[in-house]
Amino acid sequence: MATTLMLIMIGLLLLGFPMMIPLIAASIVGFVMMFGDLGQTETFIQQMVAGIRPASLIAVPMFILAADIMTRGQSADRLINMVMAFIGHIKGGLAISTATSCTLFGAVSGSTQATVVAVGSPLRPKLLKAGYSDSFTLALIINSSDIAFLIPPSIGMIIYGVISGTSIAELFIAGIGPGLMILMMFSIYCLIYATVMKVPTEEKATWRQRGLSVRDASWPLFFPVIIVGGIYGGIFSPTEAAAVCVLYAFFLEFIVFRSLKMPDIYRIAKSTGLITAVVFILVGVGNGFSWIISFAQIPQALLESAGINEAGPVGVLVAICISFFIACMFVDPIVVILVLTPIFAPAIQATGLDPVLVGVLITLQVAIGSATPPFGCDIFTAIAIFKRPYWEVIRGTPPFIFMLIAAAGIIIAFPQVALFLRDLAFR
Template identity: 85%
Template sequence: MATTLMFIMIGLLLLGFPMMIPLTTAALVGFYMMFDGFGQNTTFIQQMMGGIRPASLIAVPMFILAADIMTRGQSANRLIDMVMSFIGHVKGGLAISTATSCTLFGAVSGSTQATVVAVGSPLRPKMLKAGYSDSFTLALIINASDIAFLIPPSIGMIIYGVISETSIAELFIAGVGPGLMILVFFSLYALIYAYRHNVPTEPKASWNERGKAVAGALWPLMFPVIIVGGIYGGIFSPTEAAAVCVLYAVFLEFIVFRELKLPDMYRIAKSTGLITAVVFILVAVGNGFSWIISFAQIPQAILEAVGVNEMGAVGVLVSICVAFFIACMFVDPIVVILVLTPIFAPAIAATGLDPVLVGILITLQVAIGSATPPFGCDIFTAIAIFKRPYWEVIRGTPPFIFILIFSAALLIMFPQIALFLRDLAFR
């Protein structure tokens, strides 16, 4: 059965069908094989509905809506201006500013693709003009944008938290340390690149200009303060934080900055609705598919065949990293989380691994896979936004992928990189 489902999914993917079609087809075929027909099809429908029933998932469309509002408004540009005013003049400062801006906007939006658009669009022309190669620039943008998977709010963490019944608040705070660590590594690589290629520096901003830039960015900087401070101050839950985030984004872009007008809200809501529909279809079908493979005991068979249960805690973590990394090179990250998390659940429980640490590693692997050839989703976002050929977009990615894999290894060896803030806040 497992072989049949795998061939169905791979075959339909190769034929060019969107991910929801292979996943749905494989789930229906699996259901038919198990129950000898569709006489009990209400069971499958109930499982699909159960996948989108958790109240925590309400946060997903809210964060998508907030990110869309900010992408079309001034928040991203004001954050970029503030970062540039302080570090734009140092060697490699423009590249470091790009990585930092991606991290900050990720902390505001929680969306990698929104970050590619919001930060990459204004900064890529500046980096090219400063002397950075286009392959390095594109690779930096798509990989630094993936820090948004780790810095709260993270849509990937919300999906994992719902599937694994792990505290989303704990996942959010645990992602801060690894996200900042990766930013430091990317900045060091940008510094080395700038010295090796003798990239000129930008003019140094005066303290008056810096003061104006900080003043302009104060409003957008309140997003992470509201989200993180509100959640860990006990004011509201992660789901309620998403609603507050939308309200604040509307207040900021429509009333304070006056960048958007009321008619813009229709286009924003339409875009958010389309993205949300795709996400929730994937979550519903993914939950049904996960139930089928669990009912058929496919996860246990796979883990026993590979010998994961005998590997110990470190072996399980390495296996998880490899499986998620490879899967996200070909398949949408949300689908990978939905399908693979239940497969590894028995091994995670048997070895007593901290589900928060596992969630951070899974989120990191999803981030790596999203920017890794051949089918990383952020690669195609960059192709669509910047109108550049596929090979040029992926040519500069290997050093960044190495940095991300090295970061995953550090997390396995030193879990407190992720768990220190979690333990500080919740233990």
């Protein structure tokens, strides 16, 4: 049965169908193989509805809406200007500023695609003018934007938390350490690259200019304070934090900055609605598919045949990293989380792994796969935004992918990189 479902999904994907169609087709075939007919389809429909029922999922459209408001407004530009004022003048400073800006905007939006657009659009021309190659520039923007998967708020972590029953608040806090570690790794690489390629430095900003940039960016900088501080302080839940972010984004862009007008609300709401519909359809269908394979005990059979259950905690983590990394090279990250998380659930439970540590590693692998050829979703976002050919976009990615894989190895070897802040906040 597992082979049949896999062949159906791969075949329909190769034929160009959107991901929801292979999932639905495989689920229906699996249902018929188990029950003999479609007379009890209401059970499958109930499972799909149950997938989008958890209240935690309300945070997803909220964070998407907040990111859309900020992307169209001035928040990203103000954050970029502040970062540039402080580190733009050092060797590789412009590239380091790009990585830092992506991290900060990720802490504001939680969306990799929004970060590619908001940070990449203004900084790519500056990087090219400064002497950085286009392949390095595109790879830097794509991979730095993927830090948004780890830095809260993270839509990927919300989906994983709902599927696995793991605390989303703990996942958010645990993602901060790995995100900052990856930013440091990228910054060191940017410094080495700029030194080797003899890229000139930018003009140093005066302290007055730095003060003004901090003043201008002070409003957007309250976003991570609201999210992390509010959750850590027990003021509100992650879902409530998402609603507060929307209100705060509306207040900034429409009232304080006045960068948006009331007619813009329709376009923003339409864009958010379309993205949310796609996400929720995938979540619903993915939950139905997960129920089918769990009912058929496919995860247990696959893990037993591969010997994962006897591999021990480290072996399970390595298997999870490899599986999610490869899958996200071909399939949408949300779908990968929905499908693979239930498969590995028995092994995670049997080995006593911390589900928060597993969630951080899964989120990191999703981030890596999203920027990895052949079909990483952020690659095609960059192609659409920057109008560059496919091979030019992916040419500079190998060093960044290597660093991200190394980061996963560090987290497996030293779990406290991810769990220190979680333990500090919740233990």
